[in-house]
Amino acid sequence: MNWHLLQLSEIEQLLNSSPKGLDSITASELLLGNGKNQIADQKKKTPFQMFLHQFTDFMILVLIAAAIISGIIGDLVDTIIILAIIMINAVVGFIQEYRAEKAMEALKKIAANTARVLRDGKTIDIDASDLVPGDVVVLEAGNIIPADIRFLEAHKIKVDESTLTGESHNTEKTAEILPEGKYGLGDRTNIGFKGTNITNGRALAYVVATGMNTELGHIAKMIQQEETATPLQKRLIAFGKRLSIVILLICTVIFVIGWLRGGAILEMLLTSISLAVAAIPEALPALVTIALAVGAKRLVKNKALIRKLPAVETLGSVTYICTDKTGTLTLNKMTVQETYEIPITNADFDFFKENSLLNAMALNNDIKIAKDKKWLGDSTELALVKYAFDKNIKKNTLEKILPRVAELPFDSSRKCMTTLHQTEKGILVITKGAVDELFDKLDKKQKALIPEIERKVNEISEKGFRVLGYAIKLLPLLPEKLNTQDIETSLTLIGFAGMIDPPREEAKQAVAECKQAGIVPVMITGDHQLTAKAIAKQLGIITSDEDLVLSGSELSALTQTQFEVIVEKIRVYARVNPEQKLKIIKALQDKNQFVAMTGDGVNDAPALKNADIGIAMGINGTEVSKEAAHMILLDDNFATIVKAIRHGRRIFDNILKFIKYTMTSNSGEIWAIFLAPFLGLPIPLLAIHILWINLVTDGLPGLALVSEASETNSMNRPPRNPKENIFSGGMAIHILWVGFLMGAVTLGMQAWAMQNNNHWQTMAFTVLCLSQMGHVMAIRSERESVFKIGFLSNKPLLGAILLTFGLQMMIVYTPFFNKTFRTQPLTLNELLITFAVSSIIFCAVEIEKWFKRKWK
């Protein structure tokens, strides 16, 4: 439909709507007919497909084939058992994947965009996916356009359509109808497209197409980003491939030796295949996703919403947190503490002379008074308007006498804003902004006063106050074109106000915690250098003369190379523009730092994308910034970043423990089966035993490790180098030696039991299974003894161990399973000996940790 060529009245008729919007009943009917306003996710698997997917793994297919062949030639019971084990494994795999998927979906739902619409004559916020054609949406700078729209009213609207057209400049939009002709997407100036960003102005618009009917829907593939693997997953996949070859070689050797020693060829084949299936860690990358998704779910409870899963993993590597000041480090609750008036000498302003500063405070702002009498708007402006109000200068009354006729809105690069008011003498221009930014805009006569004013401003700023100045001038007529250079010049400064924004108490502690953890907190602010420095001192960000403060203008004077010499010393960047954040990120990254960066505005988006972890603000952030971020702070609080890092470190530690546990178990089995022939022993385990241990009893305790609490030193050690090999730092050695010990203990048990006419196979099988329970208990902490952290402190793990133990006892003591698993009930004596021998692994790992505590 050529919506851009239609009159608004025609559109209203077609959509059955009006500038007042739809009523909610019509809207819900339309929603039923049109479907949700979202881009269909083609890749989504149904639960059944997810279940089937569990069987597509190559190794499992090999196992199924082997089981069937063995069934045809030999033992049908074996076949059934193996198939049952594979089935249980598939069910467990399915449940895990399904839960991870649900956790991710829940996260996506919280992250979903909202849209502001007119419904039943009221302005309300709804889930953007509930929009229907005919809805009237209210839009402003920072919004992502939620559907395809036709503008009905547009005030200085500019839209960044690069996501759609690839062109990065902003397109101006109007509500005007276009003359007949052919127009490309980028030329339809009265249409806004779903997924593009409003960078300036405000507007009302009709929704004309939703969901898959939008232009974005037509090219849906563009946004269907591949879910990429996390850095750890990539490494695990590469490592898994190499390891698989080694394991396959070992299994071939075991097969050949077994066969040469006269073992039944089929049995040896099945044992080797089972060992290969069990020992190749092909499920590890998927399990990492589960651990990360579960971790992300927990982070939401702590007010950190993860938008990109790899962020959970990389949080622990952050070395620099570059954070905004206002609202994140401070409370964003401003109050005016002092004012300073400069007498007006120019007779032209006689009508404005009395209470000029207070009048300017009441007039120059965008504060709105809601129906419930609540004042809405930016906290800086709220403070100023309230100050004037308390002194009996009321915004509403004054605006009736001096109505606002135009404005130049605030932007953080100019650091000021201007309102224009109709008076009898002409147009009164009031500019409010950072005083140092106003200096250049003053008329010649006042420039002589600057040094004195500057002294006064510095004095107030040093207390950590934000200082805002007011300047005015008169124009004979309202200019046709409003541009800042012409209007914000030759102004007369009439005074300024100093306001306090107290630092957040919890931010102080969080800064201290960061420093303990080897993370450098850096403040980036649009505020004055002295204000920023004072707050940074109060928070502990600056503690010595070596901690530097750099201003935006100093930063732009430096070349990238010069900047990189000092970048690691800078703790505060003041009066910077959002665009300069990119330069800071690049310099730190060039120095091999891992940077987390916060941002809330539209122009913070590039920095958020380029930071290693981009963090947007949930309350005060624009949608564009949220879309670009890896993580969203639901409470806009700096302390939450530090909390998220603490959790990130814990999650990563636990993933490492999980890898350590699984790989050591595999190593134990390989050692036992590989060494047996060399010691003249029969292979201790049957194929079904190997599969049982790996695919059933191993999984539960391993997964429960994800719930382990933080290591006591998790925030007292430096950040993890993201490039570091996970198997360094002793993990590989642990896997080899503890695995070897497990194998040795199993074979020792076997040899002893064979000599003493005991049930050697059941004993060896049970020892191997229980040794792993001991191992998982001992590796719960990297350094601390389990006796210190408490045996009962990880309840899910305790439950998993008890369950596994119960299952093993079921196999040993019930006649049905005795038959199928070829086990025999152990005597009490045998059982106790098995327990004692299994505890060797637990004790050995505890001793390993004791050495670690002693020597490291």
Ligand code: ATP
């Ligand atoms: P931070 O970057 O620490 O979060 P901020 O977001 O408040 O601080 P900006 O909004 O970029 O920083 O503001 C920069 C400067 O612009 C402020 O120091 C102040 O001097 C000025 N300023 C802020 N708000 C307004 C406003 N509403 N009108 C005029 N000037 C303002």
